[in-house]
Amino acid sequence: MADAAISVTAATAEAGAGGDIADYVALMKPRVMFLVVFTALVGLVAAPVALHPVLAVASLICIAAGAGAAGALNMWYDADIDAAMARTAARPVPRGRVTADEARSFGAVLAVGSVICLGVMANWLAAALLAITIGFYLFIYTMWLKRTTPQNIVIGGAAGAVPPMIGWAAATGGVSLEAFVLFLIIFVWTPPHFWALALLRTRDYAKAGVPMLPVVAGADATRAQILIYSLILAPLGMAPAVIGLGGALYTATAAVLGALFVAVAIDCYRKREGEEADRAAKNLFGYSVLYLFLLFAVLLVEQGFGIDGGSLPSLWAM
């Protein structure tokens, strides 16, 4: 498969590839990187041990670089798939702005550098988690699962769910139940998020030979799976409140956002034909991004600014 990735860009390499800075920024998938840094920040801030602000910023830079490395290595290996899909055809490697070798070298240097820097600046548990995340995303998700099973983004989603744990580990030197709950929320959120996108890009995925769930099992089965995961996610989003990580504001927000998530998923489940179905899937995709952002933003506000109307355990104790 890597050979295919290289052949895609072999012709353009001769044309004098070697992109400019914007191409290398694009290689790092900046939007994914933002979500990774944001969720890692929440893990860092929510941790019971306060990390020195300089070390916290340094840790986040390392985590961002690690996420960028995973993105670049993914674009190196998936260049053949990216070239075949309209959504990704303009990425630097299939467009010939950066060769596959350059993308691989860039990703590898970033990966090694980010892990070593995080180990030195924060601690080696956080660094090990970052290394495992990059490795899992590249070797397990990109190289193996993505091309072989419709469960690719279910299992592969674990890589995207680890950042809050890395942030937590950077601050505390350990991993606890609270960090694991944040991991679980992102892990369960990932399938409905990506399957909503896959519903809109089914033909693209089929053309590229990627066995996404709508390609293999059909759109209706995918909509049913989205609904099931949404029904699990809504109560799971309340878990931080139950274990005392989230306060009253978080509890109320998670309840409303979770109920809305289920409502949007039901809408997507019901509307199965034509433009109406596409619009419902698009709504779900857009809302899923907003859901995760708001959920973690409220945690950040509560934990970072000490705004807390009383957590559920403390209210129960009254």
Added chain:
Amino acid sequence: MQDAERERQRRQRMRSIAIAWILAALVVLFFIVTIVRLGGNVADRAL
């Protein structure tokens, strides 16, 4: 052809400048992190 070569050189120069800035920023970052991690321990050490 000359334009393509000039463009290639321009991109290469921009990349080199970016790498230089990143390395300089890393030096500064490592220096500040070292100071923070040392804290007041330098003053407290046994002479």
